[in-house]
Amino acid sequence: MPKPSPLAPEQLRAVCPPDSIPFADSREIPAGEAFTAAFQPRAISALELAISLTGREYNVYLAGDAYLGRTYFLKSFLTPVAAKAPTPPDIVFVHNFDDEDRPRALTLPAGQGRRLKAELCKAVAAIREEIPTRFEQEAHLSKRQGLARAFQSAREDLFAAMEERAQEQGFNLDVDEQGGMTLYPLIEGKVVSDEEYERMDPDTRKILKAQGDEVMNDMGGYLRKLSSEDRAYRERDKKLDQETSAEVADFHLAPLLREFEEHADANAFLRAVRQDVIEEYEGFLAKEAPAAPQGHPGDQGTTAEGLIARYEVNLFVDNSRTAGAPVVIEDHPNHHNLLGCVERESDYGALYTDHTLIKAGSIHKALGGFLVLRIDDLAHGGQAWEGLLRALRSGLCRIEDPTEGDQVRTRTIEPQALPLTAKVILVGSDEAYEMLLYGDERFQKLFKLKAHLQDHIPRTRENEARLLPLLGRVIAEAQLKPFSREALAGLIEQASALCDDQERLTLRLPLLRELMCEASALAGIRGKSVVDADVLRQARDARFFRANLLEEEFIAEYDREIIKVSTSGSAMGRANGLSVRMYGDFAFGLPHQIACTVGVGHGGILDLEREAELGGPIHTKGMMILKSYLVSQFAQDKPVVLTGSLCFEQSYAEVEGDSASGAELAALLSALSGAPIDLSYAFTGAVSSSGAIMAVGGVNQKIEGFYEVCKRRGLTGKQGVMIPKDNVVSLMLKEEVVQAVKDGQFNIYPLTSIEEAIEILTGLPAGSRGPDGKFPEGTLFRLVDDRLAAMAAMAAKWGGRNITLEP
Template sequence: MAKPKPLSSTRLRAVMPPEKIAYADSREIPQSAAIKPPQPRALMGLEMGLAISDPGYNVYVAGDPNLGRTYMVRQFLEPRAAKMDRPTDLVYVYNFQDPDRPRIMRLPAGGGKTFKKALDAAITDIRREIPERLEQDSFARKSETLLRSFQDRREEMVREMEKRASAKGFELEVDEQGGMSLYPLVEGKVVSEIDFDKLDVGLRTKLKKSGDTLLAEMTKSLRQLTREERDYREDRRKLERSVVDAVLDVHLKPLADGYEDSDDVSGYLKALRADILDNMDQFLPADSAPVSGMQALFDGGSQVDFFVRYTVNRFVDNCDCSGAPIIFENHPTVANLLGSIERESEMGALYTDFTLIKAGALHRANGGFLVLRMEDLLQEPQAWDGLLRALRAGVSKIEDAQEREAMRTKGIEPKPVPLSVKVILIGTDDIYETLYAVDDRFPKLFKLKAHMQDTVPRSASSIKGYLGVLARIIRDADLAPFDSTALAALVDHASRMAEDQKKLSLQLPLVRELMIEASALARIEKREVVSSDIFERAARNRDFRANYYEEEFLGEYDRQLIKVATTGDAVGRANGLAVTAYGGYEFGLPHQISCTVGVGHGGILDLEREAELGGPIHTKGMMILKSYLTGLFAQDKPLVLTGSLCFEQSYVEVEGDSASGAELASLLSALSGAPINHAYAFTGAVSQSGAIMAVGGVTRKIEGFFQVCKRRGLTGKQGVIVPKDNVVHLMLGTEVVEAVKAGMFHIYPVETIEQAMEILTGLPAGKRRPSGKFPTGTLYRRVDDRLAELAELAAKNQCDE
């Protein structure tokens, strides 16, 4: 196989020529150029969610952060919600039949505000007018007539009773409360109790007997007197009721006529009218002693609080909506999401009523859309459970917070709210998979997954749409215009973010941040338009603010505190590459991989694994490496050796198999004795057949090794060996591209470990001949001979023992 040639500078990155941008600057890009977001799966999931009204077809928008998930959902919902009907208002009112269970009523959108205003005005007028009418002369005359009639009848009955008592020899006294006393008369004089005891026994007996008979007769008359008084009070009550009834006709009947088509409202107003008539005393002029605050609480409220029952709690008010509501709840606690029943304190006692029932986001979104972020919602397990229960039942039961406490006080139980809401959850795919596996309610209630993708192909149509999105960001954020060179640089930056020459990253929030900084830099420099040089400086400034740790590491390389050679060669040592991340900043660094081999039966030890610093994927890479040796060199002899592989000066966990190619290179070098050229670094995963496979972060890895070489002085012979499959992922910075173009740095794409070893050692790998031997002078011949020698030495030592 021919030795690979280094890549030309034109293959190291995708470049968007500014002349291919059809606009001089972003101001010329029409708003129509921003085509719909390139998220076909997400948009299909949302479309299906709107089209299906059956319960359970709620939507989970799955995607990584910084994809503009919330923005996309908002942009999708707003135009569609605006065309939908406004949902009805929901109001809670007093339940006159069962005060502990407030009633809920539906009213047309905006009707809750109108109804409450009209009812409050009617009750205010009723409270004012009833006392006024009861104080009018006409009512006073009628009341006086009733009273005189009763008093005349009472006086006549009392005189009759007194006459009958006198005829029997007794004197009768009747007090105002209806109490009756009889006193005997002896010789025309009233006998006191003391004098009565002094009378003759026979006379006393006679008087007592006559008194008892008379008292029995008088009791019948007294009962008649009580009935007369009761009749008077009833007549008086009827008179007052007729006045109140007339007032209610004036103020409640017009209100009731406006809601004849609503059985709920009509029934409520009838019950309200009956309750006012049953509690007329509350509307009469206050002429009784005031009730104490504590007694008022035991009686169901203070004198003023009594009238709260005649008001309306506008639980959900859609008067300001234009279409279906879209509620983004950013703090989904139990109360904020599911509603609550608040309590107030009076005289040290807690109380509640239907006016203290508060709606949650779930209720405000009823008839529309509720959008929640899973990262926020999972911080509130009770809110999450309550949401699932409500969606499963189709109604939301508003619970008193004290129901979750050990001690409960008397509360209320509002009627549950029927739900007709589409819930949209926004979260990562990992959260989706976890919920799908551990909560059987989740897949039943969120049947639609709207999956967002990270990238879009870099095609002419997608670039056009991407430019439209950039123009919209510039307009919305009021940024300085971007000229064609800056727009072209933004397209290339999107490919660098995607780490792919043929794709554009859709992490638009991160792009927006950089655009804001570029615009600010242009204004600092008093430039009216953002050009590519300003944009690139903004990107460099952003990196500079975040690359402190990278500079610290590079300083360690400069001082040779981290031992990585960029010139010379050595046996059993290769330069590998790794990517490190601090916060949102990633950078590549080289590291030395070393291998030792000798006589023995211990095999190749992975020191990272032995020190518990190697992850399972790295361990698998080591096993593949051993399998490669077995398949290639153990056909005619056993592999008998001892040795070790390790990452020098590495004190953190190593994970991934991207270093397995460099590990195999150091092992083959140690076995063959052929030195590895340290002017090269090598990254790539190796298969059991020796193929070099693609790895991640290849751009950052190359740039990391380039920086170390540059700081030590480029020789023109340094470079990086990468998997051929990774060539399309290269989006190298201008500095590296210029160095390659000048012949001062080289990047070699390889497909097999044999190609890599030829570059690293300068020796051809060799191919096994039909005789079973590799050609003389090849790398694999030297490895094969050394393995045979180690096997013989091991066998000899065993015989000597």
Template structure:
């Protein structure tokens, strides 16, 4: 027993030092592993340090990787580690997730300043986001799931945004202003300002140096300028593009080259000279000017694709003018359901429009209707009644709350015209009502003022107006006829009705002289005018329109302000004077009572 006790005492003394031995051994093994790992990775890191020695952030990043790799390799890749039983691909994935850099943006040095267009500028697409992965029902993330936004991609260059879309999405406009003012990009949740924090990582703030270009309509620019005090400070340069391009030799050449390039790029067949001429005419029609091309080039380019279809159906080698006209006619047919319905209602008498004979206090006005993408002209009957009294000229559309401000202004001008030309020697006393018949929608614009005045004078003088005429034009108080819009659509709208009923050479349209440069009529109208079946008259004064509509002389005032007897103006003055005297007698009788 004594020997056993001695052995136990000896072993006890020896084993007391065993934990220390184990610690010493573990430290030496770890040091050995560290030295081995350093020897293995140092050549790789040295090569990277030499390559990026001018970039301090990369050098610091490589140093941190080296220090952490020594721990990771021992813990995960050495025998006995937690990942020892897993495949090499799994081990490699762990290292990639932990150490591979997350390249948000990569710009090659020779590529120049970046120019980025963001078609969908929601907050995450603009400022970046942090993505998450589902791991056994738990959302996890890492720095590898930090995604760049358009501001990161355009940093150091230019970012192009659609202003209307930018204002549509929440938080984007305020976030963009904040980034531009602070000069940095911060990836954060847009809901953090509302107290809802959904971000588990906090990426570093990135310095921002970018030029933002907003593209949008004039309305949006003026709206931002008025409602946002910081807008002009941040966006100081305005580029206001015109809607039209002057028609000259250079612009025609560039337009033709663009059309031919579009045909080649889209796989369409070549365009002939006549086809290009047809496209130029269509562009001038869109601009409503003989001397200007429309800047809406895409509207013209789309015609080429449709014309190419008709060209292939005809098995032609080139796209000719006939194919362009087919494409335009097909487009008008697709969009023309409403205009065709209105025309049929006029032909069957549902909508009352006369194109023959004469009538007192009735005239054919011309209107333009815009419904969706369809724009077409249509005649509308204007009627006027005149009776004794001093109520003035009543605009029935305004009283019914269908007439808008500009239309009401045009009617009010009629009183000024009557007073200036007819009531210089006696007070103007008249009661009259003006209406655009069978109109059940809102009416705006003053293009009916000339027709309303001629109709009013017809009712006043009892002189009939030719119903084969239609008229459009704005006027001022001195009887000068002013330009209007949509002149081509208005003429063609009346022409369609006359053609459907049969052209007889008496049908005509009266327009302002100032609109002659806006005439870009369809070929069928031009041919009808050339054959004497249809006419287009231009006038610069009200008297010219009255003579055309009535076939009588309007008459010019002499030095004493008197008009020739039996002239239209003489009859108008006589009738107004008669009404004024009747009103004066009524006033005297009321005073006597």
């Protein structure tokens, strides 16, 4: 098997030639769309379908990882769509004159709600001012005086008839100013005084009393007629006041009634206001409100203040400045902000509310349009999620007061529910989607469409050209300094570096935007008017410098040789493995020495990481695959009888993944064969049961980590890293590493099998079994096979007792 050749420098990083950028700088990039349909075909397909479908169950869940610009993507997609949609109506809440605890909702064309509120406020203010004035005018007073005179004349006529009737019966009728009546007997035409009456004999008094009672009974008819006249007078007086009030109300309300004649609900409300003004005119005559209200403004219905509160229009949703359908992005979706609420005010310690204190939530402001919510925000919104699901399930937006536990409910109102006409779009991760999908059956019924965002696209010339307008839009919107052609090419390369893939471009544009903003600021510090390639590289290096403190501290431990990892020389049963550490959002690679010991026995290979409970399940599986490979290669004609151990030396953190299984197998084969491993190399790759080397993650960080240690100790030209061949496409190494390879100071080898790794690490061919079932002399596998045979024989001789053998 030929020894693998190291990778050429151009294979280590997919560069973007500046001459492939068709613009001298970003100022020449034409203004493009906020997104390209080809970048997110699945998400756009779902959103377009959601817009076309009606029904409250066809809401959308936009799934994607962070830093994909999910909300910005939605806003960019929905804004032009919403601009072409009809503008939804205004919504106002008004007093319900039939049931004050259930305010009514009126819908009006956009802008008319604000006009109704303003014009009705002016009309009511004018009515309040004019009614008292009208009642004091001569014409009104004259009519009232005429009614009073007519009533007084009729009253006097009745009293005169009553007196005449009493005299005919021998009594005198005395009527006081309060309308009280007293009968006095007449004897010989003279009125009998109380003293004279008391001196009469009892029989005479009895006769006079009986006659007086009879006279009073005769007066009943006159009294009823007098009472009827009094009621008639009061009714005529009230009717006169109401007619005057009606004239005032009609004068000021007639223009509004004509303006809103085509809007039946608004017209009916205005007519109810007119009727209430007429019926409650006395409230406009009251000089002052009561000293202490007894509940809420409804208790002040006889005062001008209470009446004005009843006639006030609550502009609940104002679309006067909305062009097209609304796109509402709620970033704090608690119950009140999302679903609305009924507020209360305190007056003299009493809480009250009315229709003017009904406040809209985001779901109401989005009616007729789109409501965008982040699922992470909803998770902290208390009862908002339950309220949202109830609204979607019922198709109605109800404004409710949430109660928790034993909370005491205060007196409230029940506003009219509104039809839910908004399309709800939830934004979250795939993990959150699965939790909702399997944890709440209502979610699947109400969010039937999933819009899935992808985080990368193929790196083609066409997609690079599509990415440039997006970068230009970022520069324009953030008001950054122009980017030169070379800097734009560097951004294309960075888009691949963020993917760790030469054939892909990231769609995590917010991460690119962060670098672009920092590069623009750095250009300003350097006194440059344009961001060039050097400034962009400096900005990238500065980001790395700000984040790599922990890496520096680890590397310092390698410099001081506190962490024992050799980058030169050779050792038996030792190999340099590579790992990736992640602290926050910063990842870096570090080399580790993998050590293996073997001896005679039946214990097998012991995974010390697992025994110390530091090894994860995937790492354990890698160890099992390693053992299965050993059995498949060397247990064909004899039992594999050995005991031994494998471990990461000086590693005290948890170990997970199988990327070190190739290096572990190399250390094991070295320990069995006695062939030393060249420690100038580090090895990363997962091994299969057939010995194939498979792709791993974090290959760029691993290579750069080993390179950094080697550089500090002095590059010899022999050092390098062996990686799976399948990972070559993942290489987006720093320019420094690429230059070191170009200068012949560092090497990177692509591997397809453990046999290729063995040949590089030990200098011996691995070998393959011949027709006789034996490995050729001088091969590493022959040394391993002979050693295992000797160990099997010794184990049989010593009865299985563990004996460590020196090679």
